[in-house]
Amino acid sequence: MGTNLIQSLQEIRDFRAAQGRRYPLWLILLLVIMGTISGCRSYYALEDFGARHYGAVSEQLGLTVTRLPSDTTFRRILQKLDFQALAQQFGQWVNSTFDTEPGEWVAMDGKSIRGTVTEPGTAYQNFVNMVSVYRHNQGIVLASQQFESKHNSELKVVQTMLEALQLEEVVFTLDALHCQKKY
Incomplete structure (x- = not known):
């Protein structure tokens, strides 16, 4: 531990x-x-x-x-x-404290944060998003990462998080957004 x-x-x-x-x-x-x-x-x-x-x-x-x-x-x-330093430190603590069980369900989802939109109604609209990894069995957020819509996409952030977490023998649930052939 x-x-x-x-x-x-x-x-x-x-x-x-x-x-x-x-x-x-x-x-x-x-x-x-x-x-x-x-x-x-x-x-x-x-x-x-x-x-x-x-x-x-x-x-x-x-x-x-x-x-x-x-x-x-x-x-x-x-x-x-x-916030990234806090999220990283908290994520490391969660990973060292709670073990993932084989067959466990892990949800990944992104949400835009209300009130962060700049230049609304234009092609230059930007807002802050948060992607979270949630473990159903224990009811905890395993990891989270924020990003701005102009500088990154949920698809790329989820891929980066999956690589970093290195979870094996778990079932991931994701939005239909992640069912694209080219990614």
Whole structure:
């Protein structure tokens, strides 16, 4: 078994200046992951999650802070965070923690992210997409990757992810988009 999630998150480079850091980056990212799993969909919801679970989180992690991050702290961190680094580190942790079983069903699907469209209604339209690999048996996302529609396609991203994951003896489910002869 590999590292635990906290050790994995500690390997992500902290981009902030040393002065004024109140919380370690790994703690903020851990709260984002736990809050998201619990249904938090906004910065304020993440702050509320931290306030409600302060006692248990502080006790389990041995924290010395008097409170957990505010919504503005979450916003500032997530706006500047290298999402690819987080996704890669999280994916490595998932792969080292959960074994894939032969015959397991794995879904791959791409979705465009609402609110990311630039130049709508033109031939130059661009938007951010997210491709995720989901393991049905354990109900976890094995990997995810974002891309811009102008710079890449779902077909190529899925092919790259399949090569990187190196999964064997599993059943993949994909959209009809991926049933093309030339790919």
